[in-house]
Amino acid sequence: MTQNGIFLLAPTIFEYGTDEQKARFLPRMASADDLWCQGWSEPDAGSDLAGIKSRATRDDERGGWVINGQKTWTTRGAFCNWVFGLFRTDPEAARHSGMTYLMVPLDASGVTVRGVERLDGDEGFAEVFFDDVFVADDLVLGGVNEGWGVAMATTSSERGLTLRSPGRFCAAADRLVDLWKRQAAAGEHPERIDSLRSDVAQSWMEAEAYRLATLADVTGLVNGVSQGARSSLTKIFWSELDVKLNETALRLLGPAAELIETSAGAVDGGAWMKGFEFALSGPIYAGTNEIQRNVVAERVLGLPRK
Ligand SMILES: Cc1cc2nc3c(=O)[nH]c(=O)nc-3n(C[C@H](O)[C@H](O)[C@H](O)COP(=O)(O)OP(=O)(O)OC[C@H]3O[C@@H](n4cnc5c(N)ncnc54)[C@H](O)[C@@H]3O)c2cc1C
Numbered sequence: 001m002t003q004n005g006i007f008l009l010a011p012t013i014f015e016y017g018t019d020e021q022k023a024r025f026l027p028r029m030a031s032a033d034d035l036w037c038q039g040w041s042e043p044d045a046g047s048d049l050a051g052i053k054s055r056a057t058r059d060d061e062r063g064g065w066v067i068n069g070q071k072t073w074t075t076r077g078a079f080c081n082w083v084f085g086l087f088r089t090d091p092e093a094a095r096h097s098g099m100t101y102l103m104v105p106l107d108a109s110g111v112t113v114r115g116v117e118r119l120d121g122d123e124g125f126a127e128v129f130f131d132d133v134f135v136a137d138d139l140v141l142g143g144v145n146e147g148w149g150v151a152m153a154t155t156s157s158e159r160g161l162t163l164r165s166p167g168r169f170c171a172a173a174d175r176l177v178d179l180w181k182r183q184a185a186a187g188e189h190p191e192r193i194d195s196l197r198s199d200v201a202q203s204w205m206e207a208e209a210y211r212l213a214t215l216a217d218v219t220g221l222v223n224g225v226s227q228g229a230r231s232s233l234t235k236i237f238w239s240e241l242d243v244k245l246n247e248t249a250l251r252l253l254g255p256a257a258e259l260i261e262t263s264a265g266a267v268d269g270g271a272w273m274k275g276f277e278f279a280l281s282g283p284i285y286a287g288t289n290e291i292q293r294n295v296v297a298e299r300v301l302g303l304p305r306k
Contacts, residue, residue, distance in 0.1 A: 002035045002036055002037065002076050002079075002080060003163060004036045004037050004038045004075065004076065004080075004084075005029040005034065005035065005036035005082075006029055006030065007157060007158070007162040007163050008036075008038060008154050008157050008158050008162065008163065009025075009029070009036050009038075009084050009103075009154065010026060010029060011153070011154075011157045011162060012084075012101075012141065012150060012153050012154045012157070013025055013026060013141065014026075015153055016101075016141055016142040016150050016153065017141060018138075020138065021138070021141065025103070034081055034082050035076070035079060035080040035081055035082070036080055036082045036083070036084060037074045037075060037076050037077040037080040037082070037083050037126070037128075038074065038075070038083065038084055038085060038154070039071035039074055039077075039083045039084065039085025039086075039104075039128060040052075040071070040085055040086060040151070040155075041071065041072050041073045041074075042054060042069065042070055042071055042072060043070060043072055046073075046288075047287070047288055047290075047291050049086070049151070050095040050096050050099075050148070051095070052069075052086055052087070052088060052099065053069060053088065054067065054068065054069025054070060054071065054085075054086075054087050054088065054130060055067070055068055055069055055087060055088045055089070055091065056087040056088070056089050056100060056102060056135070057089075058089070059134065062134060062136070063136060063137050064134055064135050064136040064137050064139070065087070065089065065100070065102065065134070065135050065137075065140075066132055066133065066134055067087055067102070067104065067110075067130040067132075067133040067134075067135065068130055068131060068132060068133075069087070069129075069130050070127060070128065070129050070130070071083070071085055071127070071128045071130075072127045072128075073116075073125055073127075074125065074126045074127070074128055075124060075125060075285075076124045076125075076126075077106075077113055077115075077124075077125065077126025077127075077128055078113060078115040078116075078123055078124055078125070078126045079124065080106060081105065081106050081107060082103060082104065082105055082106060083103075083104050083106055083128060084101065084102070084103045084104070084141070084154075085101070085102065085104070086099045086100070086101060086102075086147045086148070086151050087099065087100055087102050087147070089144060089145055089147075090145050093145065096148045097145060097148065098145050099145065099147040099148050099151075100140055100142075100143075100144050100145055100146070100147040101140070101141040101142050101146075101147035101150040101151055102135055102139055102140060102141070102147075103135075103139045103141060104130070104133065104135050104139065105135075106128070108133050108134070108135070109133065109134070110130060110131040110132045110133040110134075111128065111129070111130060111131075111133050112128070112129040112131070113126050113127075113128050113129075114126060114127045114128075114129070120274075120277060155231075155286070155287060156226075156227060156228070156231045157231075158235075158286045158287075159231040159232055159234060159235035159286050159287065159292065160217070160227040160230070160231030160234045160235070161214065161217055161218070161221070161227065161231070161234075163286065164238045165214075166207065166210050166211035166214045167211075169206075169207040169210055169211075169238065169241055169242065169245070170207045170208065170210075170211055172207070172242075172245055172246075172275070173203050173204040173206075173207035173208075173245060174204075175268075176200055176203055176204070176245055176248060176249055176252075177200060177204055179249055179252060179253075179267070179268070179272075180193065180196065180197070180200045180252060183252050183253070189254060192251075192252070192254060193252065196248060196251055196252050199244075199248045199251070200248060200252075202244075203241070203244060203245040203248055206237075206241045206244070206245075207241065207245070210237060210238060210241060213234070213237075214234075217230075217234070228299075229295050229296070229299035229300050230300055232287070232292035232293075232295040232296050232299075232300070233292075233296050233300060235286055235287065235289070235292050236283075236289050236292050236293065236296070238282070239279075239282030239283045239286075239289060240282075240283065240289070242275075242279040242282050243276075243279045243280060243282065243283070245279070246272060246275045246276035246279045247276060247279075249272040249275070249276070250272055250273065250276055253267055253272060257272060257273055258273065260273070
């Protein structure tokens with residue numbers, strides 16, 4: 001099962017999908033018969049998502065669209081069998097218009113998926129190339145040329161309520177408290193351990209604050225108040241909490257933090273360094289935190305655009 005499916009695409013299908021699309025995609029997503037990745041980024045379009053160049057051209061005869069272009073940084077793309085993403089369907093339209101949200105089977109003729117090697121040896125990212133790939137009309141999610149609004153619903157799920165559950169950070173904060181206790185009990189480097197007490201407590205409190213804020217957001221949703229642009233605030237909070245929490249663990253461990261899982265003496269199987277490395281990507285994926293701060297300034301606080 002991939003998070004891109006159940007946490008990002010599923011809420012969007014609930015909101016924008018036809019009954020046929022709900023019946024076709026949601027059960028197979030839940031049973032992991034279909035694994036989904038997301039195709040927003042392109043070599044020249046990251047933060048500036050409206051700069052995408054991949055095109056889908058109308059094919060009336062076959063009743064669908066012919067896609068040409070390239071997506072990049074598709075998380076778990078190397079293992080998935082479907083991608084959802086934005087494609088330009090009206091090149092004459094204004095930048096944020098003229099795009100359509102399409103769902104594309106990765107085994108379709110003309111699709112090439114090329115895995116991207118990572119420095120840490122783990123696999124998963126891919127580049128996806130489209131050469132005259134045909135998709136039928138029933139793979140359009142939302143309206144033709146209305147993809148931007150549909151994509152914003154998906155990104156709001158990614159930044160806000162669904163991708164990063166509070167349980168993830170509360171569990172990590174509990175592990176951090178446990179690590180502090182074990183390090184303190186070991187009796188080595190007492191000054192270092194003592195100086196990090198308040199950082200450990202701060203991480204635990206922030207995880208708890210995130211849990212409570214999420215419950216407040218869920219209560220709001222039940223009462224018909226959606227997160228909207230405030231999901232950007234949420235994204236900044238969880239991604240920076242994750243970095244600080246893992247960084248505190250590395251400082252607690254000192255040089256031992258460098259030991260990888262196969263090394264004798266690695267603490268918790270070297271998981272804290274792995275956690276830190278992954279946390280560093282949090283302020284980048286799901287829209288960088290610089291961009292989210294712009295969104296918060298303009299759309300939550302109503303400050304003027306610079
Ligand atoms: C772990 C990970 C997983 C990812 N998974 C996916 C995926 O599954 N699918 C997908 O489509 N993409 C994915 N991405 C790509 C991600 O969406 C982009 O990296 C991100 O949107 C930033 O785009 P960019 O890398 O092109 O950087 P750029 O847009 O080139 O930005 C470079 C720097 O400039 C800053 N910047 C740019 N514009 C502004 C501005 N207007 N104001 C202030 N600062 C600005 C940015 O904040 C950043 O620091 C993933 C990235 C990572 C790290």
